[in-house]
Amino acid sequence: MKYSLGRYVYGLAAIGFGICALAWHDINNWQQIKALGHDPHREILTYIVAIIEILGGIAVLWPRTARAGAIALGAIYFAFTLLTIPGIIGHPLVYNSFGNFFEQFSLAAGAMILYACAGRTAPARTARWAQIGYYSFGICVLSFALEQLFYLSATASLVPKWIPPGQMFWAIATTAAFALAAIALLTGLMARLASRLTTAMLVGFGLLVWLPALFAAPRSFESWSEGLLTLAIAASAWVVADFLNQR
Numbered sequence: 001m002k003y004s005l006g007r008y009v010y011g012l013a014a015i016g017f018g019i020c021a022l023a024w025h026d027i028n029n030w031q032q033i034k035a036l037g038h039d040p041h042r043e044i045l046t047y048i049v050a051i052i053e054i055l056g057g058i059a060v061l062w063p064r065t066a067r068a069g070a071i072a073l074g075a076i077y078f079a080f081t082l083l084t085i086p087g088i089i090g091h092p093l094v095y096n097s098f099g100n101f102f103e104q105f106s107l108a109a110g111a112m113i114l115y116a117c118a119g120r121t122a123p124a125r126t127a128r129w130a131q132i133g134y135y136s137f138g139i140c141v142l143s144f145a146l147e148q149l150f151y152l153s154a155t156a157s158l159v160p161k162w163i164p165p166g167q168m169f170w171a172i173a174t175t176a177a178f179a180l181a182a183i184a185l186l187t188g189l190m191a192r193l194a195s196r197l198t199t200a201m202l203v204g205f206g207l208l209v210w211l212p213a214l215f216a217a218p219r220s221f222e223s224w225s226e227g228l229l230t231l232a233i234a235a236s237a238w239v240v241a242d243f244l245n246q247r
Contacts, residue, residue, distance in 0.1 A: 004117075004246075006199075006238030007060060010110055013232035014057030014073050020228060021050035024221045052076055066118035074111030080104040095150045102143035103229065109136035110236030113243050130243060137240050138185035141198060145178035158209050177201060185240070195241035202234035 052072055059069025081104040087097040112133030116126045148155045148171065156171035163170060177197070184194035210227030217223055 004239065004242040006110075006235055006240075006242045007066065007114060007118075009238055010073075010114065010232070010235035011057040011060035011069065013228055013235050014053045014060065014069075016057075016228045017232065018050040018052075018054030018057065020221075020224050021046055021053065024224075049076060060114065063118070067115055070111045070114035070118060074108050074115060077104055077107040077111060081108055095147060099143060099147035102140040102147075103233065106137055106140035106233050106236050109133045109140060110232075110239045112136065113239050117243060117246070130247075134240060134243065135186065137236060138182055141178055141185060141237075142182035145175055145182060148175040148178065160208055160212070163208070174201060192241065192244040195237055195244055199234055199237040199241055202230060202237055206230045206234065 053076060056069045056072035056076070059065040060073065061069075081101055084097060084101040084104060088101060091097050110133065113130050116129035116133065152168075152171050152175065155175070156167040159167040159170045161167060178201075181194040181198045184190045206227055210223060210230055213220065213223040214227060
């Protein structure tokens with residue numbers, strides 16, 4: 001994936017996360033860090049994570065260091081994934097906790113594919129890691145559909161009111177799109193088209209939902225964090241699309 005555009009977007013999203021963490025270093029803003037409880041070193045961990053994300057994102061942008069960057073970012077995102085588990089255990093009937101798990105895991109899945117496809121790797125190892133990342137992302141897309149389904153009204157409220165035919169229509173349509181994309185990715189039927197359309201849809205979320213929110217409130221941590229998360233998930237979908245295209 002030497003010339004993968006998804007790789008560049010993935011790296012830039014990680015750099016954005018790191019800068020955002022430095023700008024809003026208050027640990028109360030970061031749900032992943034808050035899961036550590038009252039550890040007195042949480043703020044230090046925030047700075048460490050920010051630096052790793054910035055350096056990892058920069059490394060991903062260059063072919064010679066892309067694998068090292070993928071390892072660093074994959075480790076961070078996988079750690080964030082594990083830190084959502086206490087929330088799942090504490091509130092097993094609240095799907096938002098599962099949604100947080102799969103959102104972070106989708107970023108780790110993208111890192112797996114980047115690692116497998118960067119540099120010189122034995123074909124068997126490349127295929128194994130890439131397939132793990134690919135199917136992991138497919139499961140995450142299924143979770144995106146379920147999360148929107150369970151919180152359909154909240155999803156509809158994010159849709160700009162000026163887009164016809166209505167907010168609820170697009171909430172239902174995008175939920176169905178995620179479900180169909182998950183089926184395509186997990187079965188392999190029209191998987192390449194599904195990965196491309198999923199990428200386009202996620203990019204559309206960023207442009208239509210979070211970019212206007214940033215213009216309206218440029219100092220809002222929520223707008224920046226949600227916008228960057230959407231961009232990072234879109235980048236993972238793009239990495240999947242590039243992987244399928246080259247395969």
